[in-house]
Amino acid sequence: ETWDMGGHDTYMHKEIHEQPEAVDRVLRGRIDDRFATVRLGGLGIDNREARAVRRVKIIGCGSAYHAGMIGAQLIEELARIPADAEPASEFRYRNPVVDPDTLYVAVSQSGETYDTLAAVQELKRKGARVLGVVNVVGSAIARETDGGVYVHAGPEVCVVSTKCFTNTAVAFALLALHLGRVRDLSVADGRRIIEGLRRLPEQLSEILKTEEDIRRIAAEFGTARSMMFVGRVRGYPVAREASLKLKEISYIHAEAYPASELKHGPLALIEPEVPSVAIVPNDELLEKNRATLEEIKARSGRILAVGHQDHPIADETIIVPRNEPELDPILLGVPLQLLAYHTALVMGRDIDKPRNLAKSVTVE
Numbered sequence: 001e002t003w004d005m006g007g008h009d010t011y012m013h014k015e016i017h018e019q020p021e022a023v024d025r026v027l028r029g030r031i032d033d034r035f036a037t038v039r040l041g042g043l044g045i046d047n048r049e050a051r052a053v054r055r056v057k058i059i060g061c062g063s064a065y066h067a068g069m070i071g072a073q074l075i076e077e078l079a080r081i082p083a084d085a086e087p088a089s090e091f092r093y094r095n096p097v098v099d100p101d102t103l104y105v106a107v108s109q110s111g112e113t114y115d116t117l118a119a120v121q122e123l124k125r126k127g128a129r130v131l132g133v134v135n136v137v138g139s140a141i142a143r144e145t146d147g148g149v150y151v152h153a154g155p156e157v158c159v160v161s162t163k164c165f166t167n168t169a170v171a172f173a174l175l176a177l178h179l180g181r182v183r184d185l186s187v188a189d190g191r192r193i194i195e196g197l198r199r200l201p202e203q204l205s206e207i208l209k210t211e212e213d214i215r216r217i218a219a220e221f222g223t224a225r226s227m228m229f230v231g232r233v234r235g236y237p238v239a240r241e242a243s244l245k246l247k248e249i250s251y252i253h254a255e256a257y258p259a260s261e262l263k264h265g266p267l268a269l270i271e272p273e274v275p276s277v278a279i280v281p282n283d284e285l286l287e288k289n290r291a292t293l294e295e296i297k298a299r300s301g302r303i304l305a306v307g308h309q310d311h312p313i314a315d316e317t318i319i320v321p322r323n324e325p326e327l328d329p330i331l332l333g334v335p336l337q338l339l340a341y342h343t344a345l346v347m348g349r350d351i352d353k354p355r356n357l358a359k360s361v362t363v364e
């Protein structure tokens, strides 16, 4: 493929920097200020049907699965519908109970990932209602699903997903807002989320301006053999995705854990040579997350904190602009895309085409 690199050295760098405009695109034409909701023309379910949904099950692979984890939390928070995400391959091989009151959502950048497609086909055969959150228009998963939300990230060429991950999370925020507003989310909360969504492009641009700092931090932390990524609740999918990004392009070993699970085992790994990246937003779990930072420091672990204010206990802090708490995960991972990028760059890796990986896995 030869797309214009637009003056960037790699597609990954270009795609990271395209995020403000990409998010602008996923929002465009969809916000309905009058009813403090969104219009999702391709959803294919009416408001009465949306009200009848008892559960949401999200399936996808890799980064799509991680974006689905953020999506599940958004749907639970905004629409108060029980929701969870699962890797599509696990889902299809465990013979899941297919329930008529559950809304299934298949997530994919390419729309061609075989495990996700096969799961969709099995669900359809069993009469389930399946929506797609897909980037490539007219792809196999887009065609096989009953409707859905296009992600509109534009073409993503780099094997590792960046802008599509972010746009997928935003697409889920739209879906969650829509489901919320046909159920119990108030007009005031609908407005609050809409205002938050509108702030995202500008806030993404602000984050991208800190690239020089992140490059310096990458040089300092990127020499590690192994890294730990931790986050709680909203921060956990962010940690998962950041750890995957680092592994894929730098080949540095990385673990992602819910912060609360550290003391149940992985704390044994913490030492000065194994730095931790901690996601520490200023939300209702700030105090809990501060305790995690202390837990790591007490074992002489070096810390990079990503949050909304300086954390003196950490060796480095990346400060990200604050949005509404539900939308914060969309922003918190973006500097960590740059961290993975600059770490891999220093190591001389082939960033756009990492070893052993393909852009879409269309085989079993």
Ligand code: AGP
Pocket (backbone or CB within 6 Å): 061, 062, 063, 064, 107, 108, 109, 110, 111, 112, 113, 116, 159, 160, 161, 162, 248, 357, 358, 359, 360, 361
């Ligand atoms: C992301 O950086 C990965 N290369 C990979 O995990 C990817 O997200 C996964 O293979 C799913 O692809 P899809 O979104 O095209 O279905």
